[in-house]
Amino acid sequence: MKAIEVENLSRSFNSLRAVDNISFSVEAGEIFGFLGHNGAGKTTTIRVLSGQLLPDSGHGRVAGCDIVTEQHRLKPLIGVVSEHQNLYERMSGRENLEFAARLYGQEPRRIDAVLELVALLDRAKDKVQNYSNGMKQRLVIARSILHRPQIIFLDEPTRGLDPVVGREIRRLITDMSKQGVTIFLTTHYMEEADQLCDRVAFLSEGRIVALDTPNKLKTAHGANQVNVTLDNGESISIALDGPDAGEQLRQLVNDGHVRTLHSAEATLEEVFIQLAGRRLAE
Amino acid sequence: MNFNIISAITRKDLIDAIRHRYLLTALVTPLFVALLFRVMLPSMDGGKFLTLVVHDAGSSGLVAMLRETPKVDVVQAASADATAKEIETRKAIGGVVVPANFDADMTAGKQPELTVYVNHEKTPFEQAAFRQLLDRMVRVFSKQPEPARLVWVDIGKGANDQPAARVSLDQILLPLLLILTFGMTGAFIVPLLIVEEKEKRTLDFLLSSPASLKEILAGKALTGMVYTLLIAGLLLGLNRAAVRNWPLTFLTVVVGLLFVVAVGLVVGSLLKNTMQVNTWASIVLMVLLAPSVPSLGISRWFDTVMRFIPTYYLSEALKLSMAGTVSSKLWTHLAVLLGCTIVVFFVAVWALKRRG
Numbered sequence: 001m002k003a004i005e006v007e008n009l010s011r012s013f014n015s016l017r018a019v020d021n022i023s024f025s026v027e028a029g030e031i032f033g034f035l036g037h038n039g040a041g042k043t044t045t046i047r048v049l050s051g052q053l054l055p056d057s058g059h060g061r062v063a064g065c066d067i068v069t070e071q072h073r074l075k076p077l078i079g080v081v082s083e084h085q086n087l088y089e090r091m092s093g094r095e096n097l098e099f100a101a102r103l104y105g106q107e108p109r110r111i112d113a114v115l116e117l118v119a120l121l122d123r124a125k126d127k128v129q130n131y132s133n134g135m136k137q138r139l140v141i142a143r144s145i146l147h148r149p150q151i152i153f154l155d156e157p158t159r160g161l162d163p164v165v166g167r168e169i170r171r172l173i174t175d176m177s178k179q180g181v182t183i184f185l186t187t188h189y190m191e192e193a194d195q196l197c198d199r200v201a202f203l204s205e206g207r208i209v210a211l212d213t214p215n216k217l218k219t220a221h222g223a224n225q226v227n228v229t230l231d232n233g234e235s236i237s238i239a240l241d242g243p244d245a246g247e248q249l250r251q252l253v254n255d256g257h258v259r260t261l262h263s264a265e266a267t268l269e270e271v272f273i274q275l276a277g278r279r280l281a282e
Numbered sequence: 283m284n285f286n287i288i289s290a291i292t293r294k295d296l297i298d299a300i301r302h303r304y305l306l307t308a309l310v311t312p313l314f315v316a317l318l319f320r321v322m323l324p325s326m327d328g329g330k331f332l333t334l335v336v337h338d339a340g341s342s343g344l345v346a347m348l349r350e351t352p353k354v355d356v357v358q359a360a361s362a363d364a365t366a367k368e369i370e371t372r373k374a375i376g377g378v379v380v381p382a383n384f385d386a387d388m389t390a391g392k393q394p395e396l397t398v399y400v401n402h403e404k405t406p407f408e409q410a411a412f413r414q415l416l417d418r419m420v421r422v423f424s425k426q427p428e429p430a431r432l433v434w435v436d437i438g439k440g441a442n443d444q445p446a447a448r449v450s451l452d453q454i455l456l457p458l459l460l461i462l463t464f465g466m467t468g469a470f471i472v473p474l475l476i477v478e479e480k481e482k483r484t485l486d487f488l489l490s491s492p493a494s495l496k497e498i499l500a501g502k503a504l505t506g507m508v509y510t511l512l513i514a515g516l517l518l519g520l521n522r523a524a525v526r527n528w529p530l531t532f533l534t535v536v537v538g539l540l541f542v543v544a545v546g547l548v549v550g551s552l553l554k555n556t557m558q559v560n561t562w563a564s565i566v567l568m569v570l571l572a573p574s575v576p577s578l579g580i581s582r583w584f585d586t587v588m589r590f591i592p593t594y595y596l597s598e599a600l601k602l603s604m605a606g607t608v609s610s611k612l613w614t615h616l617a618v619l620l621g622c623t624i625v626v627f628f629v630a631v632w633a634l635k636r637r638g
Contacts, residue, residue: 052489072492080490086483088294090301102290103491143487 002061003028003151003182004049009058010206011044018044020206021058026199028150031173031183033193033214035272036203042186043083045203046153049184050080063150076104079144083155083186085136089129093120093139096128097146104147114142118172134165141172151182159188170196190269200268204276214268221274222266228252229260237264283500287493291501295475296508302478304556308470312463312513316520319455332412335359335368335377335399342380344423351419362397366437369401375412376400388424396420396430403438410455418523456521457600460535461574461593463513464542469566472506472546473559481555495634502550503543510539526606534603537619538596542570544626551633573597592622 004026011019019041026032036042047053049062051071060067065074088096097111115121118138128136137157144152154173158166166189173196177183187193193200194214201211210217226249228236238248252258266274299305337359338345349356357372359365365377379397381387387394398416400409413434420429476499479485488498514535518525525531549566553559573594575584588594599615 047486050490052486072494075490075492078490080487082483082486082490084483084486086487088298088484089482090298091294095297099290099294100491102293103287103488103493105286105492 001028002026003030003063004032004184005059005061006049007059009045009048009060010056011041011048011053012056017206019048019055022203022206022208023058024201024208024211026182026184028182029177029180030198031177031185031196033197033200034184034186034203035190035193035200036186037276040203041206042203043155046080046155046184046186050078050153051075052080076147077150079147079149079152081140081144081152081154081157083159085133085140087128087136087139087143090127092125092127093131093135093142094124096139097143100143100146106147110146114146117145118142119168134161134168137161137165137169138172141169145176145181149181151184152176153184155186156188157185158192166192190267190272194268202272202275209275210271217271218266218268221271222264225264227262227264228258231257231259283494283497284492287497288501288504291488291493291498292504292508295502295505299471299475299505299509302474304560305471305474308466308474309509309513311466312459312517315462316455316459316517319459331355332408332415333357333372333374334412335365335372335374336380337362337365337377338380340380340382340384342384344384344420345378345380347423348378348419351415354415366399366435369399369437370403373403374401375404375408376416378416384430388429394430395433397433397435399435399437401438402436414524456517456524456604457597458571458574459517460514460538460600461571461597463510463517464538464593464596465567465570467506467510467539468542468545468570469549469563470559471509472502472543473550473553473563474556475502475505476547476550477553477556477559499547499634503547506543506546507539510542511535514539525604527603527608530603530606530608530612531600534596534599534616537616537623538593538600541592541596541619541623541626544623544630545570547630548626548633551630592619592626595619595622 002025004024006025007023009019009022010017018039022041022045034042034045044053048055049060049067051067051074054068062074063077065071065077067074088099091099093115094111097114098108100106101108101111112121115124118141120135120138120142123131123135128139131139141154141157144154157173158169161169170192173183173185183196185193185197197214199211199213200217202209212220224240225237226240228238228249230236230252236252238245242248299309331353333355334348335357336345336348339362345356348354357368357374359368359377362379365379368374369377377399379399381394381396384394384396398413400412402409404412417432420432424430479488479498485498489495493501518531518535545566549559549562553562569591570593573588573591574597575588595615595618599612599619602609602612602615
């Protein structure tokens, strides 16, 4: 079953074509990565799919709802974690969730459950302005799952967070996915996408330039070779598709001089550079 | 429109607003100004003495009551004709000529005539305070709604220049304070509630939630209305003696409120951040507030220009409704104000569509 279906979707801002005729689909329960440079159109896509913006052309269905004509049905079925920690800073963590619960018509008792899930129960009464970045991000995630959405859009959820908090957020994402929630994720971190996503799409200047599983992308676009380091420090690269690759490798191992042996498949970042023409961080 | 969503947004904003430094300032400013007026300006409860010249031909109870009033110094004039001269000599605020059979006529319900002199060499606020004092005392003394016919006579330098200044202190101050309250709503409170959601990106959260843009704005408008009604109610309650027709005054307040909330929606839609609100709001506030000033009779030219600002009609309607004057003039003022409200609402819708 498709959680998200997009067909020829476009959205412009004046003369800038932020999203240019993109088509893709996401299966229910999948973690789908949407990767691209700043300004590639990732956030615009999320805003169009979550009903915050109307598309100029094309069609989209999210959780079975048309993104233009069925927004009132769509919005209770999705959760959005914005790239900004858009919380009410003068209110406490609990007050932020109480407000969200009223908007979504949720029972207040659900609040304690999500606060516990993101390990903020003991700080629930503190004002958000006194929270650390990591705590704010956990609260934004708590708010997005409060109403048990079918699909969650996460826009750069780990940006600017320290590695420990980043790992904690990734754990939350994995947990949500295990519960059957579809995750639509944008990130700058290729390792994160590689680790979390079932499939990824590379976006460049508003267009999708590649879409597949991370493994298939790496295999299709990476070098098919192994790197061997010998006892004397010498490094040798052996192309696996060469005629005598097997014999060469066997000989080195038999000689007993091999210290390390690594496959040299491309990283997701290298694939991205090949396809999009520049590094993701640029 | 889902009322649960609107009420959730209003509830959030009502609590959050009092934690917001600028919003809190905007909310309490009219009350602070009211307090300032009470302290600084002479009135029945004020700290200054009002010297009053009286010619009492028949030992009226009204004069006895005036003598017992704190902060009022009553001086006896030798005759009715000498009263005006005595006022000028003693630099008194004014004087009263009480006819011999005043008390008896009033008891008989004959509405006797009471000549009241007002010294125009005193400030407009002092004159207004005196008018208010005398009006109240006659009302309290007679315990009737229309007890006596007060014949006001202006004396002193400039008496002929300012015939329009025959108003009580309440008629000047209360509409001014109410329009200040309304102005704060239109210029600061509603725009800040909208702009802050844009600035802090919480509008993105609201728009991705089940709340529609219409519901979000309705919630903001309702917050502005609740706070403004509260402050306006407090101001009217504290000056309840000046309100002679509560339903009519309430109706005028509600119409005025709709207008300023529409202004607030336009301002909030057009501006992007708190700094812009702070810059533009003062100008908007001055424009909204200016028409409540002409009652002091600054100049006819100024008065004519002010008629182009809708709050002129609100100010006039407030004066009439508070005084309990049900006239075609009042309905005309309210109709003009309602017309302006509809136009401003259309501008707000246009501004929001443009933003979308």
